[in-house]
Amino acid sequence: MLYRETGQFKTSYVKDMQIFPIRQDRIGIALLLAVAFVGVPLLAHFHVWPFRSEYLLRAILLPFLILSLAAIGVNILIGYCGQISLGSGAFMGIGAYMAYKFGTGMPEIGLPPLPVLASILLGGISAAIVGILFGIPSLRIKGLYLAVATLAAQFFFDWVFLRVKWFTNYAPSGSVSAPDLVFFGWLVDSPIEKYLLALMFVTVIALIAKNLARGSIGRQWMAIRDMDIAAELMGIRPFYAKLSAFAVSSFIVGIAGALWAFVYLGAWEPLAFSIDRSLQLLFMVIIGGLGTILGSFLGAGFILLVPIFLNLVPSELGVPLSTETISHLEFIIFGSLICFLLIKEPHGFARLWSLAKEKLRLWPFPY
């Protein structure tokens, strides 16, 4: 009854092509953004339930936003363009470390420390450049072979950030800490401000990604994904389509890496961007839904919430599990869920959502 597009006539091409063609969707998105931008910070400011402590904001919402951003990047490469990558963690690392280098200046080439916003964006651009380099093999090889090639990127950069001291400004411990987060004179240090900062990045980039994906370039990516030879015969240049997917994906993942390091971690070590992170991002994308922006959010939320759920629920029920058991249970749940979803619902949670929308359109008279 509520979710019905009857009577919403599209009288121009612009209206027909708009990003959310159904009015209820537009209202829903507007409400969501209002809650995220105004509601949550207000509640958190006045410490109203569920924001009594900063835990929810700092330990759940902030990583959720940043990992969603990374998942959007990974989704562009894997979900839209069909190029599997096991090196997303490394690209997050490149974004983080290059942003750090730009943010603290490079005296070797006479570069002064840049403002934080510029260094985060430059971190993303550096990741994009490296992404293009490691994307070049994708022109010759595909599928599993490409997975190993991206694995090479992962292990190579793990080593680079550990051993090449230039990236860590010769810090003896190998751990580095981010510069102060100052944006045009606005010092971001409280959890609410950090949340708002991450939210702005996520909103802007998610909108850009959504528009890219439904535009000409996104259609090219999907054509390459569905059948590259056919796409080539139709006049799509695989060189341009594949490398642009690598560039855009690495840029977004790099930005997410810079935010993860600067905003969420504050101080970090190379381990923060290991292969575990890559696999985690891959899982988010598969579970959430390959080839949807919404799926990136759903997947990131799910992957983050399961460990917390496992921590809280058994102890509430009076059977507390040891941390070891919890981490093993996590493994089992993620693994079996991946298999289950690949078999039963290859399009992930996002597909469930769109099925629900289909049903809602007819509800309560499904005929």
Next chain:
Amino acid sequence: MSLLGPFIEVLIGGLLAGVLYSLVALGFVLIFKASGVFNFAQGAMVLVAGLALVRSLDFLAARGAPVWAAIALGLVFAALVMAVCAFAIEKWVLRPLLNQDGLTLFMATIGATFVLEGLAQMVFGSDVYPLRLFPTDVWIVLDGVFPGGILINKLDVWGGLIAGALVGGLAIFFQKTKTGRALRAVADDHAAAQSVGIPISWIWFVVWLVAGLVALVAATVWGTKLGVQFSITFLALKALPVLIIGGFTSVPGAIVGGLIVGAGEKIAEIYLGSHIGGGIEYWFAYVLALAVLLVRPQGLFGEKIIERI
């Protein structure tokens, strides 16, 4: 002369270490040949086999069983565990995904990896368990020729012998037995094999079982070298570049690729690593594989990849 001695020592050490990578890579090749599945779970299977073996050994030893009986029973138990794994993966992961594309199957095996790792550690424990099946002391050979001689780890030699025996055994199995021939038929063409009456799900079970047994063998050697522990799964990831270099479909390729990676990374570590910071063993194999991919995507021994529309 004084440089040649250490070089040969490094080379032999590297080659024999490479045999260990080959052992894991063999399991990948078997499954890839028979079902076209790129099995990310092979490393996890090594872990499962190793944990099952070492925990049952500990269990039996604690109850005072004689050593030979404990080892025999432990091996049987581990083999049974691998059979259960093979059955479960075939039934719940592969069969429902029949005729899906390679990428989907690959991601499904990543899922299976996590399940196996989680279950194995939950059931068998997640510490480092030492395994002592083979001697680990060293031989010193040729000390008349080179000053100080050349050190060779006995375990590595054992690993080499076992790998040789395994390849021989697998070759006989594939060429001479009825099941082996059926396996090769399935590898060539699923549908054609099915239409002449080869039961495909049984064949897949057999293949995963054989791969599981290869994983068990790999686990005995790896476990003796490093102790059975979680990080074995990461070392097993090195089998991926080995496969790229050797070719996905070739058993000899897995062996040669392993030797190249083993020797290459040790030599690179000693002669190149000292100049650029050390620890390059960590990525050398992958970058080597990347180079091979750009020049020869099918690997040294693999079948040429032909695109059909």
